[in-house]
Amino acid sequence: MVTTTALEAELLALAGSVPDPELPVLTLAELGVLRGVQLTAPGRVEVLLTPTYTGCPAIEAMSADIERVLHDHGIPEVEVRTVLSPPWTTDAITAEGRRKLAEFGIAPPRPTGPAGGPVAVDLTLRCPHCGSTDTTLLSRFSSTACKALRRCESCREPFDHFKEL
Amino acid sequence: MNITATPALPLGDDALILSHRLGEWAGHAPVLEEEVALANIALDLLGQARILLSLAGDEDELAYLREERQFRNLQLVEQPNGDFAHTIARQLYFSTYQELLFNHLAATDSELAPLAGKAVKEVAYHRDHAHQWTLRLGDGTDESRTRMQRAVDALWRYTGELFEPVEGLETVPWAALHDSWAARITSTLEQATLTVPEGPRHGAWTAGAGRQGLHTEPFGRMLAEMQHLHRSHPGATW
Known part of the structure; x- marks a missing residue:
């Protein structure tokens, strides 16, 4: 497990506050689909996101929303990467x-x-x-x-x- | 076109082609709930196809620019929808196979393991859907029983191919997978008061060559429809 810095924790909370595009009452953190945020270089952040369903079309909207929120917070380069393993489960909600x-x-x-x-x-x-x-x-x-x-x-x-x- | 030699290609083709066939039900399903169910299953399969084909090359090029003989899908999945019973029989045979195969792959260190572990949970719902409909139609009216029996009989000859070894998946215990599949199918069909088909499943002129790129007659026409837009308008976007 990579150590999380204060900035990464802050960015994770910010990305986690994004509402789910199909169920806007839930945030991505509440849905349990965010796997981590890592600062890979100054001004460059990698976000790990896991899909609820393999073919879930909302994943693209989620990625775009996360990028926008982090750009607005002053992070110029945001890369959202999809991870499959371990698979998401409804227990993560x-x-x-x-x-x-x-x-x-x-x-x-x-x-x-x-x-x-x-x-x-x-x-x-x-x-x-x-x-x-x-x-x-x-x-x-x-x-x-x-x-x-x-x-x-x-x-x-x-x-x-x-x-x- | 660059195509990496990987078993993700045949498995991705299965998912892509069946997804397209199920999508053909949109606007034609017998009831609204089934329209939605078949579209949802198609969407799950399309998700699998995108991830698997991306392991083999560019997903769009692979889906839209390959010729018929370059596709490695099972002949079972390219069979036309037929009546609702045919679609359910195809779903029963295929989702039972896919669940067993993905369950096995999920526990290996193969590059397919993450997708298999993810998708197998969705496929359990696909199989349950097909199982419940087989019971309802088989143990239903005379008409639905006749049609369901006709469907499981008609598609039987395409099921031998499911358990022929796939290049790159040499460690899969195909014979054991077949026995589990046969036991499950037999159990569902007997519960549905249907007769387990007995016809040949190997060696016939049609069945069993999809993995080598030989397909049945309806496949070419399906591909023409699936690829038409992309080929006519290269690079088009919404």
Whole structure:
């Protein structure tokens, strides 16, 4: 592990404050996709970013937003590098991130437990609108790759579920 | 065009071609949820393809400027969508294969390991999607059962190729992978009250040569559509 300087910590916090382009209630830090910020030369910074899904198109917008924020903070050269390993998991979403998701009407992911193996999809999930656990799966794939579509049988509202990965 | 010799090329071609085939469902899927599901699976596969093809060369050149015989994808993934049952049968065969292969690769020190470890978690959802639909259609109405059986039978002959050794992946235990695949497919089909196909999977004139660059007749037309825009307007941007 490379030692982090005060400036790097400051830049990491700044990059981490960028909102997710598809779920703007979450910051990149809360989503858990920032892997580090390193000062490679004076005025030159490398940012390590990991995608939520392999084909996630938001990664390009995230990179552009990080570059802009760090440029505005006086860093002329910013390189955002994508890293795949270790793979991102929904366990990387912070407690605050989960709270915000639920508040936004998206059921947060459940803990995935030990890595490997298919994720169980038949456990109950709480409706983010009324809190009922009587919900059913409508589709494993929803508005984005990271979500499934469910319906609450109590309040009859459909809702997104950030599915476990 | 510079093409690096790497197993990322055949595996990247599988992902690219299947992604394109699934994308053809946009605007045609039976229900909105399935339209979205197939597009999401296509997007995951496109993500895999971009990373894998970038290990072999320039992703755009490889996707848009190669001729038919330079593609190394399995013949299974280039098969036309057919009816919804055909698409589900193709998904069942391929995602089961991909999950087993990526699970193996993720635990190696291969250059493919990071992508395999990342993608295998997504592929588990693809396989579950295909598994659930196979059950629903197989154990459904007479019509859906007939169509699902017809689909798994029709694509069966393309499944032998899945387990033929790939250059650069000599350490993959192909025979063991095949046995796991066969056990899973058998379990799903039996649960769906379908009959496991018995036809030949090796040696027929069509099946098994995609990795060598020999493709089936519909592939050329698919490529023409996929490559048309890039070839007609080189360097075009949004």
